[in-house]
Amino acid sequence: MIRCMSSDLKLFVGGRMLKHDNIEEESETEPFSLIIPKARTNLVFDRWRNISFSPQQLGSGIVLFKNYLTLMGQVDIVNICQKGAMGPGGFYQPRNPSGDKLRLHMMCFGRNWDPVTRYEKRYRSDGSEPPPLPYEFISLAENAIQDAHPDHQLPPMCPDICLANFYTGTGRLALHQDRDESSDSLRRGLPVVSISIGDTAEFLYGHTNDENKLDKVLLESGDVLIFGGKSRHIFHGVRRISPDSAPHQFNQESMLRLGRLNLTLRQF
Numbered sequence: 580m581i582r583c584m585s586s587d588l589k590l591f592v593g594g595r596m597l598k599h600d601n602i603e604e605e606s607e608t609e610p611f612s613l614i615i616p617k618a619r620t621n622l623v624f625d626r627w628r629n630i631s632f633s634p635q636q637l638g639s640g641i642v643l644f645k646n647y648l649t650l651m652g653q654v655d656i657v658n659i660c661q662k663g664a665m666g667p668g669g670f671y672q673p674r675n676p677s678g679d680k681l682r683l684h685m686m687c688f689g690r691n692w693d694p695v696t697r698y699e700k701r702y703r704s705d706g707s708e709p710p711p712l713p714y715e716f717i718s719l720a721e722n723a724i725q726d727a728h729p730d731h732q733l734p735p736m737c738p739d740i741c742l743a744n745f746y747t748g749t750g751r752l753a754l755h756q757d758r759d760e761s762s763d764s765l766r767r768g769l770p771v772v773s774i775s776i777g778d779t780a781e782f783l784y785g786h787t788n789d790e791n792k793l794d795k796v797l798l799e800s801g802d803v804l805i806f807g808g809k810s811r812h813i814f815h816g817v818r819r820i821s822p823d824s825a826p827h828q829f830n831q832e833s834m835l836r837l838g839r840l841n842l843t844l845r846q847f
């Protein structure tokens with residue numbers, strides 16, 4: 580379900596603007612959708628989520644779903660990313676504010692973010708704009724938050740940005756907090772939904788930046804991790820990738836380069 584799109588759908592249905600008096604008026608700016616977005620989204624999502632899944636609470640507002648995504652879901656996600664990656668706004672190796680290259684490749688969907696200008700610039704320095712946020716990703720994030728149940732202290736969230744990181748076997752990501760989203764989003768603790776595909780990552784997290792005091796969890800292909808509410812500001816990072824640890828069948832069907840793809844969906 581794309582709950583967060585419902586306000587848009589009231590205005591634009593299949594490219595037609597519905598006026599208050601129920602007289603339809605063709606919109607000249609909105610694309611005319613051939614499919615009914617809501618129906619297609621549910622259909623796609625049912626094939627992406629494993630039938631049995633159980634959320635594990637790792638802390639207040641931190642929920643891990645092991646093996647949440649089917650093999651088909653994981654392969655579809657790679658294909659959707661690949662489509663975005665091949666156009667303008669595809670993967671590149673960003674630099675941090677001190678000028679060093681990050682040990683990963685990154686691209687954005689929906690909005691632009693980079694480690695130096697944060698959310699300030701709509702376009703990248705090469706003039707490219709991120710591809711739109713795929714509706715399947717919105718649906719995945721929404722469903723995962725719902726599946727985490729209200730007792731896990733997670734407010735609902737409607738993503739408008741997805742960061743995609745690709746790590747090779749030597750990739751890593753230093754400890755940081757995700758705190759560039761709007762003050763409203765951060766204040767409300769709107770969750771970050773993190774999707775792991777491919778090789779396994781050693782993920783560190785906790786409420787301190789002292790690496791020795793952090794907890795560690797292995798994120799494997801198909802796992803989904805959510806952190807929000809009281810844990811929206813946790814420190815986290817990827818200490819290491821286990822090279823060539825992705826399931827054989829996934830490698831064969833996705834043809835993903837050796838490494839790990841991670842998506843984080845957020846609401847600015």
Ligand SMILES: O=C(O)CCC(=O)C(=O)O
Nearest residue numbers: 742744757773817841843
């Ligand atoms: O790759 C991951 O698991 C984490 C990514 C992350 O923390 C980020 O992109 O901000």
Ligand SMILES: [Fe+2]
Nearest residue numbers: 755756757815
């Ligand atoms: Fe992060």
